[in-house]
Amino acid sequence: MSDIGPPSAIRKVELAASLRDEVEAMLSSAIVSGELAPGTLVSVPALAAQFRVSATPVREAMLDLQKRGFVEPVRNKGFRVTEVGERDIREIVTLRCWLEVPAMRDIARRFPRDRIEEFRAMAEATVRAVDRGELGAYIAADVDFHLNLLGVLGNKRLIDEVASLRQQTRMVGLAEMVGTSELRRSATEHHHILDLLMDGDEAGIQALMISHIAHVIEWWNHIPDARLPRPIDTEVAGKVAELANAGSVDDAR
Numbered sequence: 681m682s683d684i685g686p687p688s689a690i691r692k693v694e695l696a697a698s699l700r701d702e703v704e705a706m707l708s709s710a711i712v713s714g715e716l717a718p719g720t721l722v723s724v725p726a727l728a729a730q731f732r733v734s735a736t737p738v739r740e741a742m743l744d745l746q747k748r749g750f751v752e753p754v755r756n757k758g759f760r761v762t763e764v765g766e767r768d769i770r771e772i773v774t775l776r777c778w779l780e781v782p783a784m785r786d787i788a789r790r791f792p793r794d795r796i797e798e799f800r801a802m803a804e805a806t807v808r809a810v811d812r813g814e815l816g817a818y819i820a821a822d823v824d825f826h827l828n829l830l831g832v833l834g835n836k837r838l839i840d841e842v843a844s845l846r847q848q849t850r851m852v853g854l855a856e857m858v859g860t861s862e863l864r865r866s867a868t869e870h871h872h873i874l875d876l877l878m879d880g881d882e883a884g885i886q887a888l889m890i891s892h893i894a895h896v897i898e899w900w901n902h903i904p905d906a907r908l909p910r911p912i913d914t915e916v917a918g919k920v921a922e923l924a925n926a927g928s929v930d931d932a933r
Contacts, residue, residue: 699737709816723758781889788885791877803870810867866895
């Protein structure tokens with residue numbers, strides 16, 4: 681692991697169309713990556729000072745994050761980053777697999793080969809972000825890659841549902857993974873996903889996607905706190921594989 685910490689997701693906010701959206705995006709990134717760990721207490725004035733903006737957009741951003749379940753209000757003190765439980769991790773990972781794995785099998789049947797360079801550029805963006813130690817950029821590039829791939833199916837509701845689940849996901853332990861081979865492996869897997877799609881390998885893409893989505897459980901296991909429960913990734917993967925084998929998106933139509 682690198683001795684030099686990653687750049688903080690919380691920094692001066694430049695002029696933007698919506699300061700609230702900009703602040704929320706940065707705070708969300710910090711929470712998702714684990715930079716702002718569960719249980720951390722933050723105050724609106726302190727955050728406003730760090731962002732170098734007024735308290736209003738920060739307060740609005742915190743209220744939006746509260747609606748998403750990322751923080752909870754603490755009377756006269758500010759907001760506390762909510763705890764992430766084993767059940768939360770299991771449910772989100774399983775739901776994502778139920779949606780994304782069969783969808784990716786369908787994409788393998790109809791992958792637009794003329795767009796491969798476009799998707800390669802998105803995949804490489806995740807690798808570059810990891811190499812630079814930029815967690816916020818990595819998370820954004822990762823979401824961009826996967827949602828654009830799902831866009832091949834032309835199902836907006838599918839994209840919205842997956843995007844919502846990804847917004848709820850806490851990549852627990854991700855901050856501790858900066859500089860490790862495991863995190864870079866997750867990023868480079870995007871290129872392997874594209875290889876399988878180009879080959880039309882449905883079985884291969886199913887297996888890789890289950891493993892790829894379940895990385896969040898691996899990161900959970902890297903949290904340096906022995907008191908935290910350890911999910912059994914093989915149990916989740918087994919259940920997902922069983923259901924994924926039952927049919928694809930095309931089969932359900």
